[in-house]
Structures are given as C-alpha cells and as structure tokens.
Amino acid sequence: AQSVTQLGSHVxxxxxxLVLLRCNYSSSVPPYLFxxxxxxxxxxxxxxxxxxxATLVKGINGFEAEFKKSETSFHLTKPSxxxxxxxxxxxxxxxxxxxxxxxxGRGTSLIVHP
Amino acid sequence: xxxxxxxxxxxFRKEGQNVTLSCEQNLNHDAMYWYRQDPGQGLRLIxxxxxxxxxxxGDIAEGYSVSREKKESFPLTVTSAQKxxxxxxxxxxxxxxxxxxxxxxxxxxLTVT
Numbered sequence: 765a766q767s768v769t770q771l772g773s774h775v776x777x778x779x780x781x782l783v784l785l786r787c788n789y790s791s792s793v794p795p796y797l798f799x800x801x802x803x804x805x806x807x808x809x810x811x812x813x814x815x816x817x818a819t820l821v822k823g824i825n826g827f828e829a830e831f832k833k834s835e836t837s838f839h840l841t842k843p844s845x846x847x848x849x850x851x852x853x854x855x856x857x858x859x860x861x862x863x864x865x866x867x868x869g870r871g872t873s874l875i876v877h878p
Numbered sequence: 879x880x881x882x883x884x885x886x887x888x889x890f891r892k893e894g895q896n897v898t899l900s901c902e903q904n905l906n907h908d909a910m911y912w913y914r915q916d917p918g919q920g921l922r923l924i925x926x927x928x929x930x931x932x933x934x935x936g937d938i939a940e941g942y943s944v945s946r947e948k949k950e951s952f953p954l955t956v957t958s959a960q961k962x963x964x965x966x967x968x969x970x971x972x973x974x975x976x977x978x979x980x981x982x983x984x985x986x987x988l989t990v991t
Contacts, residue, residue, distance in 0.1 A: 773918060796977035807882070807968055807982030808921075815977055854920065864976045865911075865936075870920040 766791040766857045770869035778877050783842040785872045787829075787855035790836065797838040798856040798866065799829055808854060814838060825849070850876045880905045882983035884969050889988045891963075899954045899986045901969030907981070908974040910952040914938060915966040915985075924967075927952055928975045956988065963990045 771786040789795055796815050800808040812823025819831040829840045838855060852873050856866040882903045891897045903910065909928050913921040923936030927946040941960025946952050952971075956963045966987050970980040 798979060800982075805966075805985065805987070807884075807970075807984050808980075809982070810979045813979055858977050860977075864978075865923065865926060866980065868921040870918060 766795065766859050766862055766867050768855050768857050768867055768869040770853075770855050770872050772872055773870065774873045774875060776875040776877065777845045779847055780844050783827075783840070783845045783849065783874065785840040785853050785855075785874065787838045787840065787869060788836055789838060789855075789857045791857060791859050793859050793861055796858040796864075797829075797831060798858070799823065799827070799838075799840050800854045800856065801825075802852040802854065802871075804851075811840070811853075845874075845876050847876050847878065850874055882969055882971055882981055884967075884983035884986050886986060887984065889986055891988070891990050893990055894958045895990075896955055896957050897963075897988065897990075899956065899967055899969075899988070901952045901954065901983060903950050903952075903969075903971045903981075903983075905971055905973075905981060906949070907971035908949070909972045910946070911970040911972075911980065912936075912942075912944065912952070912954045913968045913970065915968055921968065924954065926975075956990075963988060 767790045769788045798813045799811040802808045814831045822828045855869040858866040885900045911926045912924040925944040927933040943955045969983040972978045
C-alpha cells in the first residue's frame with residue numbers, strides 16, 4: 765500500500781523568501797505524484813504532477829517539484845513567496861496496485877508574512 | 879465552463895436525520911469520488927465510482943451511502959448511523975480511474991447538532 769508523509773503541518777515564510785514544502789512517499793511500485801492547493805473553504809486545485817519522464821516538474825503560479833526516487837521525495841518549492849500563496853497544500857500519491865486511487869498527505873498550511 | 883458543482887455550500891441538520899449532499903459534473907468524466915476533510919486529517923476517501931451504476935467503498939464508508947444513476951451525478955447520503963458527521967465534504971472527478979488529476983468541487987460544510 766502507498767502512503768504519503770508531509771513534514772510540518774505549518775510552514776511560515778516571509779514574503780519574497782523561498783518556499784519549501786516537504787513530501788515523502790512510500791510505494792513498492794513506480795508512483796504518480798501530485799501537489800494540490802486549497803484556499804479556505806474551497807476545493808483543491810492541481811498545482812503540478814509527476815507521471816513519468818522529466819523529474820523536475822513545473823506547475824502553476826511559479827511552483828515546481830522534483831521527483832527523487834532515491835530519497836522517495838517530491839518536495840514543492842517556489843523561489844519567492846507571495847502573500848497570495850497562503851493556503852493549504854496537499855501531496856498525493858497514486859499507484860497501479862492501489863487502483864490508482866490517490867492517497868493524500870495530511871496537508872501543510874503555508875503562512876506568508878509581509 | 880466545465881466543472882463540478884456541490885450544493886449547498888453550508889448545511890445544518892439535527893442529529894438523527896439523514897442528509898443528501900449533491901455533486902454534479904459536466905466534464906464528461908467517468909470516475910467520481912467523495913472525500914471527507916477534517917482539520918489536520920487530510921482527505922479521506924468515502925466512496926468512489928468508476929462508471930455509472932457501479933461504486934466502491936473507500937476507507938471510511940460506514941454511515942454513508944451513494945448512488946450513480948447518471949454519469950454526471952454522484953450524490954452522497956450521510957445517514958444517522960454516521961457517528962461524527964460534522965465535516966467538510968469534497969466531491970471530485972477524473973477522466974477515468976487511473977493516474978490522472980482529480981478535479982474538485984467547492985465542497986459542502988455539514989454541521990450536525
């Protein structure tokens with residue numbers, strides 16, 4: 765069975781600083797990995813996804829993530845935080861053995877200070 | 879615009895009453911999902927459906943029921959057997975069941991007192 769761990773339920777950064785949200789997964793087969801963002805009282809929206817091929821994935825709003833198989837990680841980064849980036853971020857993993865039903869992490873709340 | 883609609887946005891019920899949450903999509907997606915979200919818990923899968931007239935239990939199906947009579951609709955009923963029904967409920971769809979992104983509705987916040 766697959767699992768996802770997001771380190772840090774809250775991450776606080778200053779506006780303009782680097783954003784790093786950590787995601788580690790566990791899977792015995794090649795994973796498909798996703799990052800979603802959720803603004804208060806709204807549904808989730810896809811930021812980016814890794815399926816196969818290039819391990820550095822670029823998404824919307826300047827975010828990117830790198831799939832590192834050796835570290836079983838898929839950390840999300842953004843060079844410079846904006847106030848509008850304040851939201852909840854979810855990492856998810858999907859595998860063939862699990863009928864591709866995604867398993868979500870518990871989420872990381874990004875706080876951006878002026 | 880294509881998307882997923884959930885209604886109502888907020889729902890209040892008395893304990894012991896069944897309540898049905900609506901989920902409609904016009905994306906022509908085959909697969910649909912219901913999740914429950916509680917603070918600090920992430921998303922937990924309640925039910926999912928790959929095609930019309932077929933659905934499967936997720937991790938926390940007890941106290942819930944669904945139907946999938948039409949491709950575009952996947953209503954969720956929260957029954958009186960659900961011990962802690964107060965939560966934020968999210969409906970999602972994907973083009974089919976596979977390694978594809980999910981599209982989410984805006985959610986329904988259910989409060990049971």
